[in-house]
Amino acid sequence: MYSFQPPEEEELQIENKYLKEKKIGEGTYAKVYRGIERATGRTVAIKKIKLVQTEIGSQGIELSAVREVKCLRELRHPNVIELIDIYSHKSNLKLVLEYLDSDLEMIIKDKSILFQAPDIKSWMLMTLRGLDHCHRNWILHRDMKPNNLLVGKDGQLKIADFGLARDYGDPHAKNMSPQVVTRWYRAPELFFMPSQYGYAVDIWSVGCIFAELLLRTPYLAGESDLAQLELIFKALGTPTEEDWPGFSELARDMKFQKYSRTPLQVHFKAAGSDAIDLLEKMLAYDPNKRINTREALLHSYFRKLPRPTPPDQLPKQQKAQENAIQQKELNSKPPTRELSNKRKAQETNNKGEKKIHCS
Amino acid sequence: MFMLIFMPLFRTNWLLSRQALAECRKIDRQYVTEEELMRVNIWFAQIITDLGRSLQVRQVIVATAITYFKRFYTKNSFRNTEPNLVAATCMYLACKIEESPQHIKAVITDMKTIMQEKGEPFSYDNPKVAEMEFYLLEELNFNMIVYHPYRSLMTLAQDLGTKNEDVHWAWYVINDSYRTDMCLLYPPHVIAAAALYLQIALKGGAQYGDYSLTSMNTANNSSVAGVTTRGAKRGAAAAASNNNNNNNNINTSVNETPKVKDIRLWFAQLNVDLEQIIDIVQEIISLYKLWSEEDKQNEKIRDILNKLLK
Numbered sequence: 001m002y003s004f005q006p007p008e009e010e011e012l013q014i015e016n017k018y019l020k021e022k023k024i025g026e027g028t029y030a031k032v033y034r035g036i037e038r039a040t041g042r043t044v045a046i047k048k049i050k051l052v053q054t055e056i057g058s059q060g061i062e063l064s065a066v067r068e069v070k071c072l073r074e075l076r077h078p079n080v081i082e083l084i085d086i087y088s089h090k091s092n093l094k095l096v097l098e099y100l101d102s103d104l105e106m107i108i109k110d111k112s113i114l115f116q117a118p119d120i121k122s123w124m125l126m127t128l129r130g131l132d133h134c135h136r137n138w139i140l141h142r143d144m145k146p147n148n149l150l151v152g153k154d155g156q157l158k159i160a161d162f163g164l165a166r167d168y169g170d171p172h173a174k175n176m177s178p179q180v181v182t183r184w185y186r187a188p189e190l191f192f193m194p195s196q197y198g199y200a201v202d203i204w205s206v207g208c209i210f211a212e213l214l215l216r217t218p219y220l221a222g223e224s225d226l227a228q229l230e231l232i233f234k235a236l237g238t239p240t241e242e243d244w245p246g247f248s249e250l251a252r253d254m255k256f257q258k259y260s261r262t263p264l265q266v267h268f269k270a271a272g273s274d275a276i277d278l279l280e281k282m283l284a285y286d287p288n289k290r291i292n293t294r295e296a297l298l299h300s301y302f303r304k305l306p307r308p309t310p311p312d313q314l315p316k317q318q319k320a321q322e323n324a325i326q327q328k329e330l331n332s333k334p335p336t337r338e339l340s341n342k343r344k345a346q347e348t349n350n351k352g353e354k355k356i357h358c359s
Numbered sequence: 360m361f362m363l364i365f366m367p368l369f370r371t372n373w374l375l376s377r378q379a380l381a382e383c384r385k386i387d388r389q390y391v392t393e394e395e396l397m398r399v400n401i402w403f404a405q406i407i408t409d410l411g412r413s414l415q416v417r418q419v420i421v422a423t424a425i426t427y428f429k430r431f432y433t434k435n436s437f438r439n440t441e442p443n444l445v446a447a448t449c450m451y452l453a454c455k456i457e458e459s460p461q462h463i464k465a466v467i468t469d470m471k472t473i474m475q476e477k478g479e480p481f482s483y484d485n486p487k488v489a490e491m492e493f494y495l496l497e498e499l500n501f502n503m504i505v506y507h508p509y510r511s512l513m514t515l516a517q518d519l520g521t522k523n524e525d526v527h528w529a530w531y532v533i534n535d536s537y538r539t540d541m542c543l544l545y546p547p548h549v550i551a552a553a554a555l556y557l558q559i560a561l562k563g564g565a566q567y568g569d570y571s572l573t574s575m576n577t578a579n580n581s582s583v584a585g586v587t588t589r590g591a592k593r594g595a596a597a598a599a600s601n602n603n604n605n606n607n608n609i610n611t612s613v614n615e616t617p618k619v620k621d622i623r624l625w626f627a628q629l630n631v632d633l634e635q636i637i638d639i640v641q642e643i644i645s646l647y648k649l650w651s652e653e654d655k656q657n658e659k660i661r662d663i664l665n666k667l668l669k
Contacts, residue, residue, distance in 0.1 A: 059463055059485075059489065060451065060452075060455075060463060060488070060489040060492040061455075061492060061493070061496070063455060063460060066455050066456065066503070069496075069501055069503070070456060070501075070503040070504055071504075073501050073502055073503065073504070074504055086501050087497075088493050088496070088497050093493070093496075166458050167504050175458060175459055176458070
């Protein structure tokens with residue numbers, strides 16, 4: 001009585017639109033290929049999503065894949081990765097995404113590149129514009145970090161990896177997981193296991209990215225959740241009830257050493273007063289007082305000279321390791337899991353530098 | 360003048376005109392009448408609601424699942440598909456999308472129980488639902504985020520200054536609106552305004568001596584139907600005269616009680632077409648009529664389904 005006729009013809013048309021070149025990465029739920037859009041010659045990334053097979057059989061499409069599609073379908077902005085096409089074939093789902101060959105983490109790490117103040121302003125501007133677009137469309141990214149900010153050949157920065165993103169339309173949503181955002185970029189309120197939080201968590205992450213751009217090393221690179229919180233308090237002072245109303249209630253069962261607040265200017269000597277002011281507002285303890293994307297974009301930092309560098313004149317890597325990026329996007333792990341060994345090694349390496357900035 | 364900001368990115372591509380909707384249902388209409396199709400829609404909305412209740416999910420998830428179901432059937436006919444499978448898959452996907460994922464087994468088990476109670480077997484297993492999810496996504500054009508009137512209702516109610524317990528009324532009306540085609544025809548904020556309007560029409564009714572309202576506490580569907588019908592009709596008339604008042608001379612309503620005048624002004628200033636509100640109100644009233652008959656004629660739906668699906 002019933003037979004489903006998937007629109008095969010349409011699929012073939014889409015297949016014919018793109019030329020698959022080579023596999024550039026594989027993750028738990030997807031394979032990524034580099035391809036070319038036949039009509040325009042533009043390079044694209046084709047992400048082939050597999051069905052999840054568990055011991056009890058098929059579970060349908062993986063949640064992070066669903067999240068990614070769900071969110072990207074709602075977004076279109078020069079600073080957000082574009083979902084160009086999407087089609088299903090047999091039991092595979094294929095996403096055609098923009099292809100970008102670099103990311104901000106690679107750029108920060110490449111010590112042969114020199115950053116000027118206008119460059120940092122330009123990256124911050126693009127990040128905040130993209131994030132503003134997400135927030136205005138009720139989408140929380142929940143995994144903002146340099147690694148997820150892709151950079152194209154034209155210098156445009158684009159927010160990618162919406163595998164943890166969710167829509168934040170329902171202000172009464174009470175089932176939100178606090179296990180989000182890679183630890184170093186995780187806002188302090190998330191460590192207190194809230195079931196409800198908001199756009200401010202993304203802003204905190206952007207604050208950490210801002211600091212990282214200024215320091216050229218991760219700002220708050222904690223080794224465990226508790227150490228992370230300790231590190232935040234050490235850097236920004238242990239919050240008082242005034243800084244963060246309700247904090248003493250949150251931290252009732254925990255003992256924290258009382259650190260006093262050192263002015264940010266001490267650690268960020270090269271930064272101008274506007275930059276410091278913006279950074280301070282992004283790293284405000286009270287999520288309700290933390291600056292939002294709108295206010296941040298209107299902040300005097302962006303209105304005063306020097307002007308941000310035009311994207312195409314931004315410093316870029318000499319030889320971008322083209323495979324690395326899409327692969328990383330795939331491998332980005334849910335933050336609850338342990339960091340990979342490679343990361344751990346980096347973390348240890350960073351310890352020395354950390355001391356300089358945080359003691 | 361106040362400006363209310365509604366969903367900045369509400370996708371209009373899922374809103375249809377009545378003509379377009381009729382066109383979508385051409386195949387099914389060969390087998391059943393328009394009214395019978397309405398009953399079928401009520402029936403499946405009920406199944407999805409029951410499934411949601413059984414899985415203990417939030418109302419928003421039920422609303423999303425029903426919206427998926429309705430959108431799916433703007434592109435497919437009941438005749439050529441298996442609506443029970445579609446309904447279960449809609450619920451499974453909606454849970455995922457609304458960030459309360461349910462186990463696929465749980466959805467299927469609960470669906471089986473529900474269908475058994477209704478005297479129909481549900482004989483699909485995991486792979487079938489998982490496969491259906493693909494088709495569903497495709498038919499939804501991968502637009503998975505659905506905006507509902509609930510949030511607009513809270514914004515509107517706050518602006519109007521209504522009491523919280525009153526808003527519950529409008530909330531129930533919105534729940535019920537998912538049994539109609541309203542979510543395919545009108546954007547959520549208009550439906551919210553219509554629900555609020557129905558509630559105010561009821562309140563107005565109480566002021567003018569319609570005491571049946573005061574005895575209403577909980578959402579007992581049949582009595583909701585009765586009261587709503589009476590109140591809303593009166594309200595619809597009031598809205599019509601309100602329109603005239605505004606066109607001719609706004610001062611003619613000075614002898615009204617200040618509260619009522621406020622509400623009229625408020626609706627007049629609302630950036631929403633009153634014609635649309637009246638259309639929604641009317642549609643919901645006819646839903647309640649049909650629905651209350653449903654209780655008596657449970658057998659009838661079987662005949663209709665047999666006609667439609669065989």
